[in-house]
Amino acid sequence: MALFFTGAVWMSPAQAGGNGLSIEAQCDAAAGSRDDRTRNTGFAPIENGGIKLGIALSACREAYKAGGNPRIAFQLARALEQGGQLLAAQGLYREAALQGHSAAMVRLGRILQEKGDPGGAFALYRRAAEDGDPGGAYALGLAYRDGIGTPADARRAARWLDTAASGGYEIAALATEPPHKDGATAGAGSR
Structure with a gap:
């Protein structure tokens, strides 16, 4: 009983969730991309257009708020883009790209190309x-x-x-x- 109590005390707020996964892992499971070399390979990649928005947006927003890294920003951007929030997605792709996330660089590049900025x-x-x-x-x-x-x-x-x-x-x-x-x-x- 004492062991259970100790484990419960040491569980971080980011590990909330009924499935026992950390909020970051939930984001990884919901929005990880095959094209992301930093993807958590413990979860199958989610193809473009196949993101379950409710789960991905909730988990990835929480993981991002909890100090998300460039991978989390990229995954949140993928979910936002699929949900039609291109401006917010573009800002997160840019943030992740500035931190060296190469998959975010490629996706942001494609967006810039579509918007008429081939040099960028x-x-x-x-x-x-x-x-x-x-x-x-x-x-x-x-x-x-x-x-x-x-x-x-x-x-x-x-x-x-x-x-x-x-x-x-x-x-x-x-x-x-x-x-x-x-x-x-x-x-x-x-x-």
Whole structure:
């Protein structure tokens, strides 16, 4: 009985929850991304669009308030983005990216690219790729291939796409295929 009481006293407020998981672990379970090299691998990754918003937003907000790290900020941003709160998500992606979170750099880069800032996107892709992130290498390869924020450069594109593919980013191998007869490349729609 004394052992149970001692354990209950030492449980942190961040470990609240009926499932026995810390609030950070609940966030990891609800919103961890396959593309995040810092992901808690004790939980299966959650695909884009597959986040259960109620659980993820609740757990990740609490984990973030409890002193969340860049991984938690990234996961909360994913949930917010899926829930349609793009401005809030963008701010958290930026925060995580500034703290060196490479998956956040790639996602923020894609948002900037969509908003018409190819130079900002390219800089983030390059930072993530140079940090060894396969998703960053893929995005940088596409940027070089398509001339996004930089002049098109087939040699650099091939180098970064090969780096992404050898890093486990399987779709990158498709982007290195030669152009089809109509000039489009196989991976062009897979951004």
